Each structure stands twice: as structure tokens, then as C-alpha cells.
Amino acid sequence: MKGNGFQEERDQDNTGVARTSSPVLSEQPPTYRSQKTMQPGTPALRIPVLHENNNHEEKIIIDRRRFLTNSARAFCGVGLLGLGLGLHSRKALPAQALRPPGALPEGDFLAACVRCGLCVRACPYDIVKLAEPGEPIPTGTPYFMARSGPCEMCQDIPCVPACPSGALDHGLTEIDKARMGLAVLADQESCIAFRGLRCEVCFNSCPARGKAITIEPRANPRTGMHAMLIPVVHSEDCTGCGKCEQACILEEAAIKVYPLRLARGAAGEHYRLGWEERNKRGEALVTPDAPHRYHLPEGMEYEHAGRGLIREAPFASNPLETLNKGGKAP
Known part of the structure; x- marks a missing residue:
């Protein structure tokens, strides 16, 4: 038994070579440095001298604690990064x-x-x-x-x-x-079709040509002679592929494809169109036999021939009096 706290045993194997067994922790209590081994003037302290095995175990504990601390920091960093990306994803x-x-x-x-x-x-x-x-x-x-x-x-x-x-x-x-998106004619002032020039590039590049995009002629107010061929997008058939935007010949495309949430509005459930409701029920949109009901002033009727609101009786002899009463001069 040696004073360093370990018991060393040497065994002789068959080859005759001495080998040292694994260190065994001694039952000897830890030794202390006395005041004589310290520098002069140092207060008397009893400092335990740790054995080698204790130092090894303490090092393992420290390394494990450091590993767990670094792992926790890494997980927190990844979590904060994911949270930041998630918050950014919600709005961007x-x-x-x-x-x-x-x-x-x-x-x-x-x-x-x-x-x-x-x-x-x-x-x-x-x-x-x-x-x-x-x-x-x-x-x-x-x-x-x-x-x-x-x-x-x-x-x-x-x-x-x-x-x-x-x-x-x-x-x-x-x-x-x-339905990847919806094409929108975002800038009619830049579209050369609205300037009276023929283009039709977006129409011809559309995979659903004739359904998603059609061409409608309109009168040219500048010349009064030539028609303007205007592209019109129909949302029920547009896939949002983006080919029309890519094909636009302008430096900045006049027709753009936006996500549906940006391209379309929402009227709300409180808006109901009577003719659409009748169409859903399979009813006729026009009922010519139904009597027309109008809440008109007494003595007035609505003429369907084209003149609109007229009086049943002729005007009074004094036109000024008729106008003052809200009537219309003959």
C-alpha cells in the first residue's frame, strides 16, 4: 500500500512479464497539507489533496455539465431562429x-x-x-x-x-x-391595346385562350373609327400560370398574376343577387307574366317603351307651375 491512495499489484503472467492491475481506490483518508509546507505568513488552511481517481470523476462531471449546457444553448438558439422564421412567414x-x-x-x-x-x-x-x-x-x-x-x-x-x-x-x-393565382390587367394606361394598337400577345400566350382571356372590341374614342381589341380576364377559368405576364411585351408588364388573396375581393355574405339565387334554384330569370310593382307618386307611371317615368294626365296649362311641382315641361 502506497501513500498516494492507490494499491498497486503486480502479477506475473505466463510470459514472465510483470503487469500492473487497475488502480484501486484506497480506504486511506485524504491527506492534508500542513502549514509547514506553505509559504511563510500564509494562514493555516487544511487543503484536501484529491486522489487521482477523484480528479478523473470530477473531470467527467464537468465535461458532462459543459456538454448539457452547450446543448441547451444550441436548442434554444434553434428554437428562437425557428420562431423568428415562423413569425416572418406569417406576414411576408x-x-x-x-x-x-x-x-x-x-x-x-x-x-x-x-x-x-x-x-x-x-x-x-x-x-x-x-x-x-x-x-x-x-x-x-x-x-x-x-x-x-x-x-x-x-x-x-x-x-x-x-x-x-x-x-x-x-x-x-x-x-x-x-388556381395558382389570377391574372389582372393592372395598368390599362400602359397597355398598348387601350391606346388603339393591336397586340393580343397575352391572349395568344394563354393556355386557356378564349376562356381565361378573351378579346373584346371597343370603340376608339381618339379616332372614332378603329376598334380597340381589349383583353379581358375571366377568373373562373384562369389558372394563374403566369404565361400572360411573361409574354407581355412592355418593359414592365401591364398584366400581372397575383395570389388569389390579393387579386380578388369579397362582397360578403350579406350581398345576395336575386337573379343568381333564382338561377341556383333553377328558376327562370325573367318572368314576363308577373305584374310590375312600382312605388311611384300618384298620377305617374313607368313606360317601358323608353321614355321612362311619365304622367298619366297631360301637363297643366302653366309650364312654370308644372316645373315647380316637380313635373317635366312638354
Whole structure:
């Protein structure tokens, strides 16, 4: 037994080479440094001399504590970063950014999207991109820009089945039913069709030409002779692919594709159109046999021939008196 607190044993193996067994913690109590071993004038202290095994265990405890502390800091940092990105995602989506076909409404899409990038990999035309940090789009989410690269309207829609989380609706099987956005003629003053020049580029580039975009002739107030061929967008057939915006010949496109939440208004449920309600019920929109009821002043009637509101009786002999009473001079 040695004074350093360890018991050393040497055994002789078959080869005749001495080997030392593992250190065994001695039952000897820790020794203390006396005042004689200290510098002169140092107060008398009893400082325990830790054994080697105790030092090893203490080092393990310190390393474990440091590891747990650093891990907790890392998790907190990642959590704060995710929280910041989440808050940024809730409010940041530029008007030019469009989601791939089949995307859920923006709030549901951000909640469901796992930022895996599989839809980007599935796009054969490299149109869909993943937003990078610093861009005004929620980081890691897929998008495309109509002006630089519109959707090519793949018939098999490969990006939709590639989505593992359902952020892209797997129920979308026909690309013509996709609603990625809505084309809007944002600047009629810049559109050369409204200046009397023939263009029709957006009409000809539309995959649903004749349904999503039609051309309507209007009188030219400047010349009074030539018709203006005006593009008109029909929301019920527009897929929001963005081909019209890309094809616009102007330096800044006059026709733009916006997300549906920005492109469309909402009248509210309290607005009801009688003819639409009758149409939903399958009733006739015109009932010629129904009597017309008008709340008109006494002695007045409404003529359907075109003159409008007239009197049943002729005017009085004094025109000024008739006008003062709210009538109309003959």
C-alpha cells in the first residue's frame, strides 16, 4: 500500500512479464497539507489533496455539465431562429411570388409545408424554387415568379404527388383546375391595346385562350373609327400560370398574376343577387307574366317603351307651375 491512495499489484503472467492491475481506490483518508509546507505568513488552511481517481470523476462531471449546457444553448438558439422564421412567414409574401399548383391557402400552406424541396426536385422545367434566407419569402418554401418563369402546366403535375405533407393538394389531378393565382390587367394606361394598337400577345400566350382571356372590341374614342381589341380576364377559368405576364411585351408588364388573396375581393355574405339565387334554384330569370310593382307618386307611371317615368294626365296649362311641382315641361 502506497501513500498516494492507490494499491498497486503486480502479477506475473505466463510470459514472465510483470503487469500492473487497475488502480484501486484506497480506504486511506485524504491527506492534508500542513502549514509547514506553505509559504511563510500564509494562514493555516487544511487543503484536501484529491486522489487521482477523484480528479478523473470530477473531470467527467464537468465535461458532462459543459456538454448539457452547450446543448441547451444550441436548442434554444434553434428554437428562437425557428420562431423568428415562423413569425416572418406569417406576414411576408410578396405579391409577385406564386405557389406551385395545388397549394393550400397561404396560412394552411405554411403550416403544412415541411420545406423538404421535393416539389422543386420534381419540377422538370426548374421553375419552382426554394426561398433562401434574406429573400422576402418565408425561408425554405417553394415558389415561382411569373415574369421570369411561369408554370409550364404539366399535364401529370409531378410536383403535387411529390409533396409528402399535403401542402400541395393531392386531389388536384387536372392542371386546368389549378388556381395558382389570377391574372389582372393592372395598368390599362400602359397597355398598348387601350391606346388603339393591336397586340393580343397575352391572349395568344394563354393556355386557356378564349376562356381565361378573351378579346373584346371597343370603340376608339381618339379616332372614332378603329376598334380597340381589349383583353379581358375571366377568373373562373384562369389558372394563374403566369404565361400572360411573361409574354407581355412592355418593359414592365401591364398584366400581372397575383395570389388569389390579393387579386380578388369579397362582397360578403350579406350581398345576395336575386337573379343568381333564382338561377341556383333553377328558376327562370325573367318572368314576363308577373305584374310590375312600382312605388311611384300618384298620377305617374313607368313606360317601358323608353321614355321612362311619365304622367298619366297631360301637363297643366302653366309650364312654370308644372316645373315647380316637380313635373317635366312638354
